[in-house]
Amino acid sequence: MSIEDVKDRIVEVMIRDLELALNPDEVYGTSRLDELFGMDSIAITELIIGIEKEFNIRIPAEDLSVEIFQNLETLTEYVKKLLHDEATMYIEGQDKT
């Protein structure tokens, strides 16, 4: 999955799961996520659950930091890395069998 695909799907999750009355362009054009909605623990939890379901991944609690949720790019890079790590683990697991 390309980085652009990951970003598109995160924007979709944001609008759909947080029920934001924004269009995708407004989300793409933002420099910080806290310009789009109040970044309280409820919104962050909803966003994490939405991303986990969308990409079928688990975001470990110890990974959660302010830096990841700074902007769309940092969040996209984190999810992309997580997808890559999980894919690597899967391939390594396949090799062992």
Added chain:
Amino acid sequence: MLKDVLGALAVAHPLKQAIRCGDLMLTYDELFIMKERVKKYFAEELRIQKGDKMAFHLPNCADFIYSFFSAAEIGAVTIPLNTNFKESELRYYTSKCGIKTIITHSDLLAQWGQMPLMEKTLNFVLMDQLEWPTVDLKAESLLKSNPFSPDVAAIDSEILYLCTSGSSGRPKIIPKTPALLFSGAENLGTALDVGSQDRFLCVTPFFHANGFENSMFLPIINGASLVLMREFSPRSMLDVLAQEEITVLIGSPFIFSSLCDCADKAYDFSAMRHCLSAGAPLPAELKKTFYDTFGIKVREHYGASETGPVSVQFQDADEVGAVGKPLNNVRVKILDEEGRQLPPDMMGEVFISSTSMVKGYLDEPELSSEAFPSGYFRTGDFGMLDSEGNLHIVGRNKAIINLAGIKIDPSEIRNTLLSYPKVKDAYVTGVKNRKGMEVIKAIIVAHPDCTAKDIVIFCRDRLAAFKIPRLIEFRDSIPVDVMGKVIRSVVEK
């Protein structure tokens, strides 16, 4: 009285786990010793005296618990402040309550903006920066050398101010005494049969009445074990619930819904005795999903900051808003608009009286007499008592937004919006999202170049994140009636 409790617990079971918070574990013995040390520090170093007001700007942590008992024994007033508050909100409560000392952690200091530098009369105490000697004494030996002294905090002196959202545009302060706290804990503790064998997971923030009274004070005075979560993370919480063999969980519909969303393996929750949901109506579908997922029934718990715990729905009921029979020492009556008491099964406004109810709000005689007529608290909720004495809550008549159990006054948000030069008029309300929970919606009349993003950025610096409207809709006007009152039925369409 409070000193007797911790001292007695330390003597009765010194090695029993009192608190676990991440890697930190304190036994009741160590909790007592820490409380003694902090109390000495408060009294001798900070010169805290009876009646002094101390803000607790802390997450759920051990510092909060022993600092509260220390302050209470001195006779000082603890004022827990929401850790999401921004500078303007913190400044308001500091001034309103006459706070002089702020107990906090270094990672929360930035939220106070310039106040630590500019306000020379305020003393900021960073609990995480203080160093205490390693705990190496047993409480019993300390008690023998330092027997109980008469308590400074009388049973009826105010030791806690809870901050609550008001319906009239200004937040209210609810003063609590040890007598009220003990009474509330007894009323709920008896119903749940809480004892020292229990293990509570404390995820509801201690700056809320429900978190403070039911998740912290209640288990501590019963000698139970508390597992604290500084922040809410549903996946970590699922693991903690199983690993720590939690027996009591007090949460909100949002917490239970998030747990269901994150469950992706089998968990052993066989130790669980009570899962209570409070703060907002518990959707029937969520109740069912939680039971299907974990095999545990979530019980609806009803109460108010002003009254303490009111009821728990112990019987199985699919009906939303069935909150059970009033607890011991709690009376409920339903009145019509003319103030006449209604018979069973008739819908009206819910009034509560209980042994844990406050007499009124701090420095608000008029508001207090309106809210506490004839020894009852006017909840603002609509409901009925059925013929078996079960209370049913069906709605609210106060325009308060209920965000996952946090009550928010829409006029506070509206006033902030109106202070933005691009906004001409605004209306703020709560709307249900697709999960049946309330989110904040702002309907705004603004200059043509104003965007939703402008609104969020403006609010971001002035309001706690949870108060920023999730939905922002621009309209040409907000309809008002001949009296100038907003026509809710039209504007909320």
